[in-house]
Amino acid sequence: MMRLRNYACGQWVEGSGNFTTLYNAVTGEPLGETSSQGLDFAAMATYAREVGGPALRRLTFHQRARMLKALALYLTERKEQFYRISSWTGATKTDHWIDIDGGIGTLFAYASRGRREFPDEPFFVDGPVETLSKNGGFVGRHLCVPLEGVAVQINAFNFPVWGMLEKLSTSLLAGVPAIVKPATVTSYLTEAVFRAMVESRILPEGSIQLIVGGAGDLLDHLTCQDAVAFTGSAWTGQLLKKTPAMLEHNVRYNQEADSLNFSMLGPDATPGSEEFDLFVKEVAREMTVKAGQKCTAIRRTFVPRTLADDVVKALSKRLGGVTVGDPTNEGVRMGPLAGRSQVKEVGKALDALKAGAEIAFGGGDAFEVVGANRDAGAFFPITLLYNDRPFDRTQAHDVEAFGPVNTVMPYDTVDEAIALAKLGRGSLVGSLFTADDRVARDVALGTAAYHGRLMLANRHSAKESTGHGSPLPHLVHGGPGRAGGGEEMGGVRGVLHYMQRTAIQGSPTTVAAVTREWTRGAAERKDRVHPFRKHFEELEVGESWTTHRRTVTEADITNFAGISGDYFYAHVDDIAARESIFERRVAHGYFVVSAAAGLFVDPAPGPVLANYGLEGLRFVKPVYAGDTLQVRLTCKSKAAKDDREDQIPQGVVAWDVEVSNQDGEAVALYTVLTLVKRLYPLDGPPAASNGAGEQAGDGVAAPAVTVTEQPGNAPARMT
Template identity: 80%
Template structure:
């Protein structure tokens, strides 16, 4: 089977000499690949001119729905992908990590895209910054998609997850992608990519695929483009030095293989839960994906008195792992991805053997079930021991990218921390201890050298996702040898593909740009109470100034009785005089309740429910006898997805400011309400229908003045 590339909107077969790809278990040829003849410059330009504009026309919410639809489509075809994945040597568990894990990342970003990003084509980052004394000149930060192409260069060990975790963030950001998988396992990437194209879900030009060499693609990148690379540190260094990348300061995110550690705490003695969990995790990370994980444990750091116990326990556990054809019942570890990897791991192991003692497995120990060890890409599980890790440094410098791990002793926690640092930067470290003081020392002592730290005890172990499992919620990357980059991490991963720009101007101008009202911007008023309006009828900036209410002693006493809050500053006149308030004050939550009573329209209407409250600050005390008033302003609107059987609705964020008789703010916050929509989304951009009239509004340009509201 000849793999095809997907370029310029069509499937294209390469030319010239093809690279043969082999079944990792049987050694039989399964495919051949070539990218010769592709117009790499044209592919980059096609992404910029066709895919980029199509994606940027969509809002975050539309792109999130696109990711969800794609995830659902791929989920329905997982069994087809599992079959293809068998040729990579993957076990059933390996299938789940790579294929299900990749699809799960699409689902995760589909959810985050609708929950944490606005229904806009841009993202407002952070609050308004005051830049002038009078408040007429302010600043904000907006993030917009790069107007280039994201080139994704992926490693051989995760042909599906590696592709989908990068696509999830860049497509959500609105940036088109060119995917370049490692050739040796590109047959699996191509099968999933082919399904993605067949789905018809992604806009034209949003994704392209190269099965083979990337040719001169990187030479055609410019300042609006980005590269995300996963692979060896040496290859990453070479790619970073590409002239175009250096000249145009192309964003280059690198995630490289690293010498990750797992540490046993001094309290976790043999027989403890933490000891058993540690041994289980080390053995699992050595054998999952045959140790071909950039996050796999390479250095196992244990208290010196427990070295023999750990080695003995690991021998027993590793001895029960059958190596062979994953299709055979009972086999728990398959081969490496290809014969080329066998040679590389063997060379690294021989370098390690010069500085360590072989304590399990190693050359000549391979016993393969259901397959021919000479034809397949099998490698023996190997455990080493470094008795002097501060002097014998090979385990801190050489990585055997397979089922190879080195145990090393420490005498004190400070020594263990120093050993962890000797890896010169890693993707992940883990610690197994029931002593939270040790956990704190190790976490803070090693964090500067690691992208992620997993701290495990008997309480978290049951739900722990494991040492070697990057999650879309958290950053995946690390400093130094690990590449110095970050992937995923929720919003952070998406913003990598966006330009953050500071904008300055008047509050009204910035509100017009961001479609988010900010204090000092023009207020819009109408004779109709805003709670009487449907979602479509509300305008951002629409403001309601309430009548006033004077706080009485009876209010404070009654609220104390209802709430059970008898804090002395509210109810004890003598104690209150010696407090920071100097006299009795109203409860902060009474002020909120009274404010709601002032601005809420009580009759049934389009407002369905209070959805939440954010950013609450009590900025000045309210005393008995003070008179409060509320300004309620529509800050922003977000339409929610339609759900069967549910009233069409949207979320309206209201900026609330409670002031006293001197017009001084006493409480500020944002209230979220669910508001009925007149029209459904139907999976399309939500616009105000022509049939809905724009409300008659009156603009108040000067902040702080009363709006010209008609009565």
């Protein structure tokens, strides 16, 4: 029998006593034992802060993102090994994909977002410059830096892999080391994946630690620089939140708790409609995937009263076709619960629910199990309840059976359905199946305040929908009230949870020096060499080029109309233009942009490879025939792109462009992005200064910039 080990302070450590036996959920046979007794939890927290934290904070977001991708690739190669162990938890093939592939997919997703939405810096600048004085000599920006503590991550038993990897994706990308505490009952799967992560040697020392037992007094050693993310029962979450050290130091706390999620059938979705069939399929799937052990599973199902019988019959038929048993057997679609203790808990909750509802399907002890012993394993019958008076008999709005149990409840009006959804007092997710967008709007606006996510489903989204119960890294996962009041993931939002947002105030030059992103009003650098003649490493943030001048003529306006096909009256109709806000014919805005490019572009072949895009374009003053244009081009920020075998090394340079007229008044403001050759690959010789007196983390000068990156640019592996 195997004995799981903790990973503490850079070593695998076996607990010293009070071992907990772990069981195969299918057969009931002992798998191993685990304990965290004897661990020095204070030392683990200190090790994370003093070893893991500094190592991660030395890396830029882009380096951390490459690290996540390398880790995801490493784990992908070992999925079959993880699937075999996952089956011991009662997981089917579909369940493996949700937990294991879903967790690895989240690593991939944040690896991509780290390169596309964060700068090649160890910090993040949030939002634009705020002008704080009349003449612009005093400005402010919001700077986000990693917390200098540890992220304690306490996960539930139902997703031993995804629960760990979705939290690590955000904390590691933010630059904060983590201590992972999985639920003990399925910790053997977490430990197997964690062991592979350690063996990969991809993550810096001290980045991650593992506790495969009780958390002891770990929370007593937390400080204001630490954070706790918890997934599990609301009751346990409340206990953690009230830990004295958590309260004294205002430790950041994010809770994602089990909740009474709903799914609603719209009044238009009658039997035979695509929405009706999609609804029945989704409710049945959410009841049986992971044996209903999902925090997002559908617990309350609302249907028009006139369709209640049809829904119950359709669901009963579909649920009756679900084969329960050993998940390694072909054809088995639902396995057991994670352990015998869960069987008792779900049974107790079901008894409470039956006090306010009748059994419509299943629910008995005499259910068939394929390829396994029903009594030895942790099997539980699929159970569908019906409550015809949901406003009077409220058990379904108060009690959650964390298994394959669901209650169908009728409504008479959409307003009633909305009121029923709110009786859950805060949920992770709700779903609505309707082809009537007016109903979708009413339900969304009526229930949004009580739900972290709403899926509005119909025939148009069905083919590509990820379903009611699938949280995605792009969107927040959490909910108010009973659901815990937290938000996990959500793209940039999830990463910023592990960062301190600080307002930086000062002169534009000083603020630019701190953020390594030039802004208008900051000091500029001049050079006789045109900036388009310089390679990526040779450019300095703040380097500026002022062009020669060009006078706009009537012929320019007429010719541009002919070339572009833009014959808008203000450009070509003298009479209409005089009666407009412009008072006379005005040059096309896109002519101004084109003319500006003609002024600042150096035409000969050189390090600039291509125009990569244009952002934030604003036309702030009209341009008329006779006006003279001039452009000031300033290097705003830089970011190195990942090296690819089929490309020369390159980076993205953001240029601040200000087009002004003969009176020095700005007429157009925007940012141009260019692809520029690099002299060295990412692992090549160190580059020149980036203009702030420091080297960027990739060995090339790379101040902050947010860019849209082409798909398929594979990050280099980090070691």
